Amino acid sequence: xxxDLLNSSPSLVNFGIFFLLVTLFLFVVLGYVTYVILAERKVxxxxxxxxxxxxxxxxWGLLQTAADVLxxxxxxxxxxxxxxxxxxxxxxxxxxxxxxMVIAVIPFTDNFYFADIGVGLLYYIAISGITVLGMVxxxxxxxxxxxxxxxxxxxxxxxxxxxxxxxxxxxxxxLSGSLNLTDIVNAQQNGWFMILQPIGFILFFISAxxxxxxxxxxxxxxxxxxxxxxxxxxxxxxxxxxxxxEYTYMFAMSALIVVLFLGGWLPLPFLGFIPGAVWFALKFSxxxxxxxxxxxxxxxxxxxxxxxxAWKILLPIALANIFLTAIIKEIINLF
Amino acid sequence: xxxxxxxxxxxxxxxxxxxxxFRIVLKIDGExxxxxxxxxxxxxxxxEKLAENLxxxxxxxxxxxxxxxxxxTNNYVLCHAVETMxxxxxxxxxxxxxxxxxxxxxxxxxxxxxxxxxxxxxxxSPFLYAFRDREMIxxxxxxxxxxxxxxxxxxxxxxxxxxxxxxxxxxxxxLPYMKEQLEGYHELVTGNEIFLxxxxxxxxxxxxxxLQYSLSGSNLRSTGIKWDLRKDEPYSIYDRFDFDVxxxxxxxxxxxxxxxxxxxxxxLKILExxxxxxxxxxxxxxxxPKIIKAPVGETYVRIESPRGxxxxxxxxxxxxxxxxxxxxxxxxYNLQILPKLLVGENISNLIVIxxxxxxxxxxxxx
Numbered sequence: 001x002x003x004d005l006l007n008s009s010p011s012l013v014n015f016g017i018f019f020l021l022v023t024l025f026l027f028v029v030l031g032y033v034t035y036v037i038l039a040e041r042k043v044x045x046x047x048x049x050x051x052x053x054x055x056x057x058x059x060w061g062l063l064q065t066a067a068d069v070l071x072x073x074x075x076x077x078x079x080x081x082x083x084x085x086x087x088x089x090x091x092x093x094x095x096x097x098x099x100x101m102v103i104a105v106i107p108f109t110d111n112f113y114f115a116d117i118g119v120g121l122l123y124y125i126a127i128s129g130i131t132v133l134g135m136v137x138x139x140x141x142x143x144x145x146x147x148x149x150x151x152x153x154x155x156x157x158x159x160x161x162x163x164x165x166x167x168x169x170x171x172x173x174x175l176s177g178s179l180n181l182t183d184i185v186n187a188q189q190n191g192w193f194m195i196l197q198p199i200g201f202i203l204f205f206i207s208a209x210x211x212x213x214x215x216x217x218x219x220x221x222x223x224x225x226x227x228x229x230x231x232x233x234x235x236x237x238x239x240x241x242x243x244x245x246e247y248t249y250m251f252a253m254s255a256l257i258v259v260l261f262l263g264g265w266l267p268l269p270f271l272g273f274i275p276g277a278v279w280f281a282l283k284f285s286x287x288x289x290x291x292x293x294x295x296x297x298x299x300x301x302x303x304x305x306x307x308x309x310a311w312k313i314l315l316p317i318a319l320a321n322i323f324l325t326a327i328i329k330e331i332i333n334l335f
Numbered sequence: 336x337x338x339x340x341x342x343x344x345x346x347x348x349x350x351x352x353x354x355x356x357f358r359i360v361l362k363i364d365g366e367x368x369x370x371x372x373x374x375x376x377x378x379x380x381x382x383e384k385l386a387e388n389l390x391x392x393x394x395x396x397x398x399x400x401x402x403x404x405x406x407x408t409n410n411y412v413l414c415h416a417v418e419t420m421x422x423x424x425x426x427x428x429x430x431x432x433x434x435x436x437x438x439x440x441x442x443x444x445x446x447x448x449x450x451x452x453x454x455x456x457x458x459x460s461p462f463l464y465a466f467r468d469r470e471m472i473x474x475x476x477x478x479x480x481x482x483x484x485x486x487x488x489x490x491x492x493x494x495x496x497x498x499x500x501x502x503x504x505x506x507x508x509x510l511p512y513m514k515e516q517l518e519g520y521h522e523l524v525t526g527n528e529i530f531l532x533x534x535x536x537x538x539x540x541x542x543x544x545x546l547q548y549s550l551s552g553s554n555l556r557s558t559g560i561k562w563d564l565r566k567d568e569p570y571s572i573y574d575r576f577d578f579d580v581x582x583x584x585x586x587x588x589x590x591x592x593x594x595x596x597x598x599x600x601x602x603l604k605i606l607e608x609x610x611x612x613x614x615x616x617x618x619x620x621x622x623x624p625k626i627i628k629a630p631v632g633e634t635y636v637r638i639e640s641p642r643g644x645x646x647x648x649x650x651x652x653x654x655x656x657x658x659x660x661x662x663x664x665x666x667x668y669n670l671q672i673l674p675k676l677l678v679g680e681n682i683s684n685l686i687v688i689x690x691x692x693x694x695x696x697x698x699x700x701x
Contacts, residue, residue, distance in 0.1 A: 048463040299530050300457025302683045
């Protein structure tokens with residue numbers, strides 16, 4: 001369906017259909033963000049002997065996030081007096097825009113995607129790197145020392161973890177022979193890369209958690225040290241944008257993990273009658289749940305330990321993994 | 336030309352991890368602390384001055400508000416001081432009630448510390464587990480005294496209320512439950528690699544420093560000095576119980592963590608024995624005059640509170656009110672070493688070191 005649309009000659013109707021689909025999908029992502037926040041609060045509540053939201057929208061609190069967002073949108077817009085005003089206003093947008101752009105390349109099923117780029121994986125990593133600019137801008141523009149410290153930590157962390165993130169995915173690229181995400185999924189017909197690339201998977205997952213700034217790597221906003229880091233001075237809808245960025249990335253990263261390592265929309269053996277979209281959603285939910293689960297379990301690491309971990313442990317293992325994968329692939333090719 | 340400069344960072348008095356209204360002015364180079372200057376006094380209420388115009392019984396509620404996490408020991412130190420001056424004989428049952436209340440409170444206090452410490456380090460779940468168990472202790476103390484944090488339970492010569500029917504059995508049932516939970520705490524946190532990396536070798540205090548800075552309680556015992564007033568200068572009926580004084584030798588935050596968790600276990604041991612030996616009946620208040628007047632003279636008593644050595648000095652000129660009253664508040668003394676420990680550490684370690692000191696601002700500011 002999407003392939004035909006993307007390959008068809010550009011016309012007003014085609015553009016209209018495409019635009020409509022994108023808008024629809026935007027609502028899917030926003031719906032995910034709304035309910036993943038609720039799910040996070042409910043799961044955390046369940047793990048921490050609490051109830052979680054249970055007032056708005058029945059006993060499951062189904063309207064809680066909507067109400068929270070409404071509250072943030074209606075809040076007075078406060079800009080600190082000494083803030084760098086243009087940058088302060090721009091920062092949430094800089095951070096937010098790439099989080100939606102990266103979703104374009106993710107293939108949800110074999111015929112539902114918005115862009116079929118040859119270097120999809122590279123595109124994802126390149127675009128997601130822009131968000132750190134938004135963070136640093138926010139930290140600098142608010143003219144607050146805590147925000148500045150948070151932004152600096154954020155910048156250092158994102159740059160450090162982008163490298164093991166890419167390196168751990170190289171094994172997958174070697175095995176599939178392509179950077180195109182659809183091809184990567186199709187290469188997993190005979191076995192998910194989670195099984196063929198166990199080291200790569202673990203490294204990628206750890207780096208992904210660090211990229212998402214979630215516990216145990218939530219240093220840029222560590223609320224017990226830096227109050228809340230780079231967005232400490234933001235309130236109202238600007239703050240909402242930062243939150244939205246964070247959870248949209250959670251969507252994108254969960255999807256990317258499913259595509260790279262969990263076989264995307266491919267079914268488990270003998271269960272092929274269940275549609276691919278359902279498989280994708282299932283795997284996707286599992287990854288999201290694990291991310292929430294980690295938050296309930298781990299303490300936070302220290303900034304210097306975080307850096308050491310990235311450069312001294314993750315990176316060498318990732319490089320060794322690439323080497324090993326390449327050798328094994330060559331040996332198998334010999335026979 | 337690139338240049339860097341040191342930055343002043345004001346942490347507190349409103350900050351999530353300064354445990355109240357503690358403020359510390361940091362001079363930082365990047366994230367490394369060059370100098371730390373604590374500023375205290377935001378919660379100063381002048382307890383000692385107020386006490387000069389209050390009768391001895393009226394002072395007791397004020398002591399509740401010093402260390403509000405472990406009010407029972409504060410109650411006790413004041414009553415103990417007045418009793419020592421008057422030479423009162425305390426009834427058996429009252430002594431047991433006091434010890435049970437104090438040890439339950441010690442467990443509750445350490446649970447608060449454990450939960451909030453891990454919250455500072457970024458783990459949110461232990462906090463809620465600790466508070467669930469503390470809640471059970473608070474319910475027990477609530478039944479006993481009518482208060483959940485500020486108990487106002489002890490009186491000169493005994494305690495205010497007798498234990499309600501079946502209360503001792505409830506304590507007896509609680510003890511095995513708490514032991515089981517304690518094991519769970521160890522499983523959840525004690526072996527966690529990230530946690531160990533955060534606390535091991537951080538904020539090391541040597542024995543000499545600990546003595547020079549007059550540290551007490553777990554902070555002192557973490558350096559290897561076996562000093563617990565319950566054992567070394569037994570007061571009340573502590574000489575009747577068999578318990579150990581947990582000691583660690585490394586003097587870092589990890590040692591303090593281990594000492595405190597071991598102390599919970601030891602307190603439970605004392606409680607078990609106290610509940611077994613608890614006298615069936617008897618008075619809960621000694622024969623004290625209606626209006627309590629301490630004889631002319633002065634006295635100083637000290638006991639082991641969850642935070643360390645809490646002392647009470649009373650100088651009396653024979654009136655209903657003390658002429659001068661002074662509390663040695665352990666948090667205040669334990670806090671003094673902080674600026675020394677912080678130099679050269681980064682901001683994340685500030686939280687770890689401050690948290691491990693276990694201060695209560697109501698007690699620091701007096």
